[in-house]
Amino acid sequence: xxxxxxxxxxxxxxxxxxxxxxxxxxxxxxxxxxxxxxxxxxxxxxxxxxxxxxxxxxxxxxxxxxxxxxxxxxxxxxxxxxxxxxxxxxxxxxxxxxxxxxxxxxxxxxxxxxxxxxxxxxxxxxxxxxxxxxxxxxxxxxxxxxxxxxxxxxxxxxxxxxxxxxxxxxxxxxxxxxxxxxxxxxxxxxxxxxxxxxxxxxxxxxxxxxxxxxxxxxxxxxxxxxxxxxxxxxxxxxxxxxxxxxxxxxxxxxxxxxxxxxxxxxxxxxxxxxxx
Numbered sequence: 381x382x383x384x385x386x387x388x389x390x391x392x393x394x395x396x397x398x399x400x401x402x403x404x405x406x407x408x409x410x411x412x413x414x415x416x417x418x419x420x421x422x423x424x425x426x427x428x429x430x431x432x433x434x435x436x437x438x439x440x441x442x443x444x445x446x447x448x449x450x451x452x453x454x455x456x457x458x459x460x461x462x463x464x465x466x467x468x469x470x471x472x473x474x475x476x477x478x479x480x481x482x483x484x485x486x487x488x489x490x491x492x493x494x495x496x497x498x499x500x501x502x503x504x505x506x507x508x509x510x511x512x513x514x515x516x517x518x519x520x521x522x523x524x525x526x527x528x529x530x531x532x533x534x535x536x537x538x539x540x541x542x543x544x545x546x547x548x549x550x551x552x553x554x555x556x557x558x559x560x561x562x563x564x565x566x567x568x569x570x571x572x573x574x575x576x577x578x579x580x581x582x583x584x585x586x587x588x589x590x591x592x593x594x595x596x597x598x599x600x601x602x603x604x605x606x607x608x609x610x611x612x613x614x615x616x617x618x619x620x621x622x623x624x625x626x627x628x629x630x631x632x633x634x635x636x637x638x639x640x641x642x643x644x645x646x647x648x649x650x651x652x653x654x655x656x
Contacts, residue, residue, distance in 0.1 A: 439474050441567070443482035446472065448567050451491050451502055458504040462492070465500075484513065488602060489566050490609030505611070512606075514599050523603040524648040524655055528641060530593060531577065535624060535640035538583035539633045546583045547629040553579060554625050557618050566608050569617075574601045576621055580640070583628070607650035620646060 450456045462468060469479045483500055486492045493503045512520055538546070556572035577600070581593050593600065607617060620643035627635035648655050 438481070439478040440481035440485070441571070443472060443474055443479055444485045445565075445567050447482065447486055448491060448565070451486075452564055452566075456502045458502050460502045461498075462500040462502075485567070485570075485605065488513065488605045488608075489570065491566070513602060518599065520603060520606060520648070520651055521653050521655075523599055524644060524651075524653055526596075527600065527603065527644045528655065530589065531580065531644060532637050532641045534581050534584040534586075534589055534593075535628065536633055536637040537586055537589070538580050539628050539631050539636035541583065541585050542628055542631045549579055549583075550576075550625040550628060554618075554621050557621060561614050561618055566611075569614065570601075570605050570608055573604050573617070573621070576625075577604065580624070580628070603651070604647070607647045610650045613650050616646060616650070 447456075447462075456462075463471065465476055465479055465483075469476045472479070483492060483494065487494055490503055493501045495501060514523075553572045553576035557569050557576070560566075560568035560572060578597075581590055584590075608614070620639070624636065624639040624643060627639045645655050
Protein backbone atom coordinates (compact mmCIF):
# COMPACT_ATOMS: atom_id res chain seq x y z
CA UNK A 381 0.00 0.00 0.00
CA UNK A 382 1.14 3.60 -0.47
CA UNK A 383 1.84 6.16 2.20
CA UNK A 384 -0.86 6.86 4.77
CA UNK A 385 -3.27 9.53 3.59
CA UNK A 386 -4.79 11.96 6.05
CA UNK A 387 -8.18 12.98 4.70
CA UNK A 388 -9.37 16.52 5.33
CA UNK A 389 -12.26 16.96 2.95
CA UNK A 390 -14.78 19.71 3.22
CA UNK A 391 -18.10 18.62 4.68
CA UNK A 392 -21.40 20.26 3.96
CA UNK A 393 -22.10 23.38 2.03
CA UNK A 394 -23.93 26.48 3.12
CA UNK A 395 -26.50 26.47 5.87
CA UNK A 396 -29.03 29.04 6.97
CA UNK A 397 -28.05 32.33 8.54
CA UNK A 398 -28.65 32.56 12.25
CA UNK A 399 -31.19 35.33 11.98
CA UNK A 400 -29.33 37.77 14.23
CA UNK A 401 -28.82 41.39 13.41
CA UNK A 402 -25.19 42.52 13.48
CA UNK A 403 -24.18 43.63 16.94
CA UNK A 404 -27.20 42.03 18.63
CA UNK A 405 -25.79 39.45 20.97
CA UNK A 406 -25.57 39.03 24.68
CA UNK A 407 -23.03 37.40 26.99
CA UNK A 408 -20.97 35.58 24.38
CA UNK A 409 -20.22 38.51 22.10
CA UNK A 410 -20.15 41.99 23.49
CA UNK A 411 -19.01 44.73 21.16
CA UNK A 412 -16.02 45.30 23.42
CA UNK A 413 -14.85 41.75 22.73
CA UNK A 414 -15.55 40.46 26.25
CA UNK A 415 -18.00 37.86 27.45
CA UNK A 416 -20.46 37.85 30.30
CA UNK A 417 -22.97 40.47 31.39
CA UNK A 418 -20.29 42.22 33.41
CA UNK A 419 -17.62 41.88 30.70
CA UNK A 420 -15.45 39.82 33.04
CA UNK A 421 -14.52 37.04 30.63
CA UNK A 422 -12.33 38.02 27.65
CA UNK A 423 -13.20 36.43 24.32
CA UNK A 424 -10.59 35.98 21.59
CA UNK A 425 -12.33 37.14 18.42
CA UNK A 426 -9.05 38.02 16.65
CA UNK A 427 -8.78 36.85 13.02
CA UNK A 428 -7.47 33.37 12.37
CA UNK A 429 -3.88 33.08 11.17
CA UNK A 430 -3.32 32.59 7.46
CA UNK A 431 -2.96 28.87 6.61
CA UNK A 432 0.56 27.65 5.87
CA UNK A 433 1.40 26.88 2.23
CA UNK A 434 0.14 23.43 1.34
CA UNK A 435 -2.09 23.22 4.41
CA UNK A 436 -5.07 21.01 3.51
CA UNK A 437 -7.04 21.62 6.71
CA UNK A 438 -10.32 23.40 5.85
CA UNK A 439 -10.82 26.94 7.13
CA UNK A 440 -13.98 25.74 8.85
CA UNK A 441 -11.89 23.42 11.03
CA UNK A 442 -9.84 26.37 12.30
CA UNK A 443 -13.04 28.26 13.09
CA UNK A 444 -14.63 25.34 14.93
CA UNK A 445 -11.39 24.74 16.86
CA UNK A 446 -11.40 28.38 18.01
CA UNK A 447 -15.05 28.28 19.08
CA UNK A 448 -14.66 24.91 20.77
CA UNK A 449 -11.69 26.23 22.78
CA UNK A 450 -13.71 29.25 23.90
CA UNK A 451 -16.55 26.99 25.03
CA UNK A 452 -14.47 24.35 26.80
CA UNK A 453 -11.97 26.75 28.37
CA UNK A 454 -14.56 29.13 29.78
CA UNK A 455 -14.38 32.10 27.41
CA UNK A 456 -17.99 31.31 26.51
CA UNK A 457 -20.41 29.89 29.05
CA UNK A 458 -23.56 27.79 28.70
CA UNK A 459 -26.38 30.00 27.46
CA UNK A 460 -24.10 32.61 25.89
CA UNK A 461 -25.15 33.76 22.44
CA UNK A 462 -22.53 34.10 19.74
CA UNK A 463 -22.26 37.22 17.60
CA UNK A 464 -24.27 37.30 14.40
CA UNK A 465 -22.72 35.23 11.65
CA UNK A 466 -22.01 38.36 9.63
CA UNK A 467 -20.20 39.99 12.55
CA UNK A 468 -18.38 36.84 13.71
CA UNK A 469 -17.19 36.01 10.18
CA UNK A 470 -15.79 39.54 9.89
CA UNK A 471 -14.08 39.34 13.29
CA UNK A 472 -12.44 35.99 12.50
CA UNK A 473 -11.57 36.97 8.95
CA UNK A 474 -13.37 34.02 7.31
CA UNK A 475 -16.20 33.58 4.85
CA UNK A 476 -19.74 33.04 6.09
CA UNK A 477 -19.98 29.61 4.39
CA UNK A 478 -16.87 28.50 6.33
CA UNK A 479 -18.38 29.84 9.54
CA UNK A 480 -21.71 28.09 8.89
CA UNK A 481 -19.88 24.81 8.27
CA UNK A 482 -17.98 25.21 11.55
CA UNK A 483 -21.15 25.94 13.50
CA UNK A 484 -22.82 22.89 11.90
CA UNK A 485 -20.00 20.66 13.15
CA UNK A 486 -20.20 22.09 16.67
CA UNK A 487 -23.97 21.67 16.69
CA UNK A 488 -23.63 18.02 15.69
CA UNK A 489 -21.27 17.43 18.62
CA UNK A 490 -23.71 19.14 20.97
CA UNK A 491 -21.56 22.18 21.81
CA UNK A 492 -23.94 24.80 20.43
CA UNK A 493 -27.66 25.11 19.73
CA UNK A 494 -28.96 26.96 16.67
CA UNK A 495 -32.32 28.62 17.30
CA UNK A 496 -33.96 29.82 14.12
CA UNK A 497 -34.61 33.55 14.24
CA UNK A 498 -32.75 33.93 17.53
CA UNK A 499 -29.13 32.93 17.12
CA UNK A 500 -26.44 30.43 18.04
CA UNK A 501 -26.09 29.61 21.74
CA UNK A 502 -23.59 27.64 23.80
CA UNK A 503 -25.35 24.45 24.88
CA UNK A 504 -25.52 23.49 28.57
CA UNK A 505 -23.43 20.33 29.13
CA UNK A 506 -26.40 18.34 30.40
CA UNK A 507 -28.65 19.25 27.46
CA UNK A 508 -26.39 18.68 24.49
CA UNK A 509 -28.64 16.62 22.24
CA UNK A 510 -27.29 16.86 18.67
CA UNK A 511 -29.59 17.20 15.66
CA UNK A 512 -29.50 15.05 12.53
CA UNK A 513 -28.81 17.16 9.47
CA UNK A 514 -29.70 14.62 6.79
CA UNK A 515 -33.30 13.96 7.83
CA UNK A 516 -34.51 14.63 4.28
CA UNK A 517 -32.34 11.77 2.99
CA UNK A 518 -32.06 9.16 5.73
CA UNK A 519 -32.21 8.56 9.47
CA UNK A 520 -29.28 7.83 11.81
CA UNK A 521 -30.60 4.27 12.04
CA UNK A 522 -30.35 3.93 8.25
CA UNK A 523 -26.72 5.02 8.38
CA UNK A 524 -25.67 2.76 11.25
CA UNK A 525 -27.38 -0.21 9.59
CA UNK A 526 -25.50 0.48 6.35
CA UNK A 527 -22.23 0.94 8.22
CA UNK A 528 -22.65 -2.48 9.82
CA UNK A 529 -22.60 -4.07 6.39
CA UNK A 530 -20.03 -1.87 4.65
CA UNK A 531 -17.49 -1.09 7.36
CA UNK A 532 -17.56 -4.45 9.11
CA UNK A 533 -16.78 -6.16 5.82
CA UNK A 534 -14.18 -3.50 5.00
CA UNK A 535 -12.45 -4.39 8.27
CA UNK A 536 -12.55 -8.05 7.31
CA UNK A 537 -10.95 -7.33 3.94
CA UNK A 538 -8.37 -5.00 5.50
CA UNK A 539 -7.29 -7.76 7.88
CA UNK A 540 -6.73 -10.18 4.97
CA UNK A 541 -4.54 -7.59 3.20
CA UNK A 542 -2.70 -6.15 6.19
CA UNK A 543 1.03 -5.52 5.87
CA UNK A 544 3.62 -3.75 8.02
CA UNK A 545 3.00 -0.36 6.42
CA UNK A 546 -0.75 -0.63 6.93
CA UNK A 547 -0.29 -1.69 10.54
CA UNK A 548 1.94 1.33 11.16
CA UNK A 549 -0.60 3.67 9.57
CA UNK A 550 -3.23 2.60 12.10
CA UNK A 551 -1.18 4.04 14.96
CA UNK A 552 -1.57 7.72 14.01
CA UNK A 553 -5.35 8.16 14.21
CA UNK A 554 -5.66 6.01 17.34
CA UNK A 555 -2.90 7.96 19.11
CA UNK A 556 -4.45 11.24 17.93
CA UNK A 557 -7.80 10.17 19.41
CA UNK A 558 -6.14 9.36 22.75
CA UNK A 559 -4.35 12.71 22.89
CA UNK A 560 -7.50 14.61 21.91
CA UNK A 561 -9.52 12.82 24.58
CA UNK A 562 -6.89 13.64 27.21
CA UNK A 563 -7.16 17.37 26.49
CA UNK A 564 -10.94 17.37 25.91
CA UNK A 565 -10.68 18.34 22.23
CA UNK A 566 -13.83 16.99 20.60
CA UNK A 567 -13.03 18.42 17.19
CA UNK A 568 -9.64 16.73 17.01
CA UNK A 569 -11.08 13.47 18.31
CA UNK A 570 -13.82 13.51 15.68
CA UNK A 571 -11.29 14.26 12.93
CA UNK A 572 -9.04 11.39 14.03
CA UNK A 573 -12.08 9.10 14.20
CA UNK A 574 -12.91 9.97 10.58
CA UNK A 575 -9.30 9.36 9.48
CA UNK A 576 -9.36 5.93 11.12
CA UNK A 577 -12.50 4.84 9.28
CA UNK A 578 -11.21 6.27 5.99
CA UNK A 579 -8.03 4.27 6.50
CA UNK A 580 -9.88 1.00 7.10
CA UNK A 581 -11.68 1.43 3.77
CA UNK A 582 -8.37 2.28 2.10
CA UNK A 583 -6.70 -0.79 3.60
CA UNK A 584 -9.54 -2.97 2.30
CA UNK A 585 -8.15 -2.15 -1.17
CA UNK A 586 -11.45 -2.74 -2.94
CA UNK A 587 -12.26 0.04 -5.45
CA UNK A 588 -15.94 -0.90 -5.66
CA UNK A 589 -16.33 -0.73 -1.88
CA UNK A 590 -14.46 2.59 -1.82
CA UNK A 591 -16.72 3.87 -4.59
CA UNK A 592 -19.79 2.97 -2.54
CA UNK A 593 -18.50 4.64 0.61
CA UNK A 594 -17.09 7.79 -1.02
CA UNK A 595 -20.34 9.49 -2.07
CA UNK A 596 -21.79 8.90 1.40
CA UNK A 597 -18.76 10.16 3.32
CA UNK A 598 -20.41 13.33 4.65
CA UNK A 599 -23.27 11.27 6.09
CA UNK A 600 -20.90 8.66 7.53
CA UNK A 601 -18.74 11.32 9.18
CA UNK A 602 -21.84 12.94 10.62
CA UNK A 603 -22.81 9.61 12.19
CA UNK A 604 -19.32 9.39 13.68
CA UNK A 605 -19.75 12.82 15.27
CA UNK A 606 -23.12 12.09 16.84
CA UNK A 607 -21.77 9.99 19.74
CA UNK A 608 -19.29 12.76 20.62
CA UNK A 609 -22.13 14.55 22.38
CA UNK A 610 -21.91 11.84 25.06
CA UNK A 611 -18.75 13.19 26.65
CA UNK A 612 -19.14 10.74 29.53
CA UNK A 613 -18.65 7.83 27.11
CA UNK A 614 -15.79 9.08 24.93
CA UNK A 615 -13.45 6.60 26.57
CA UNK A 616 -15.55 3.80 25.10
CA UNK A 617 -15.00 5.20 21.61
CA UNK A 618 -11.23 5.17 22.07
CA UNK A 619 -11.22 1.64 23.50
CA UNK A 620 -13.27 0.35 20.57
CA UNK A 621 -10.91 1.86 18.00
CA UNK A 622 -7.94 0.36 19.83
CA UNK A 623 -9.64 -3.05 19.69
CA UNK A 624 -10.25 -2.74 15.93
CA UNK A 625 -6.68 -1.62 15.30
CA UNK A 626 -5.26 -4.47 17.39
CA UNK A 627 -7.23 -7.09 15.47
CA UNK A 628 -6.26 -5.55 12.13
CA UNK A 629 -2.56 -5.47 13.00
CA UNK A 630 -2.66 -9.17 13.84
CA UNK A 631 -4.47 -9.98 10.60
CA UNK A 632 -7.32 -11.41 12.65
CA UNK A 633 -10.05 -11.55 10.03
CA UNK A 634 -12.99 -12.61 12.21
CA UNK A 635 -11.77 -10.49 15.12
CA UNK A 636 -11.48 -7.33 12.98
CA UNK A 637 -15.00 -7.78 11.60
CA UNK A 638 -16.37 -8.46 15.09
CA UNK A 639 -14.57 -5.47 16.62
CA UNK A 640 -15.87 -3.11 13.92
CA UNK A 641 -19.38 -4.52 14.31
CA UNK A 642 -19.25 -4.05 18.08
CA UNK A 643 -17.99 -0.48 17.64
CA UNK A 644 -20.74 0.55 15.23
CA UNK A 645 -23.41 -0.98 17.44
CA UNK A 646 -22.00 0.84 20.46
CA UNK A 647 -21.72 4.12 18.55
CA UNK A 648 -25.36 3.78 17.52
CA UNK A 649 -26.29 3.13 21.14
CA UNK A 650 -24.44 6.27 22.27
CA UNK A 651 -26.50 8.15 19.69
CA UNK A 652 -29.76 6.72 21.01
CA UNK A 653 -30.18 4.12 18.25
CA UNK A 654 -30.69 0.48 19.23
CA UNK A 655 -29.74 -1.83 16.39
CA UNK A 656 -31.40 -5.24 16.14
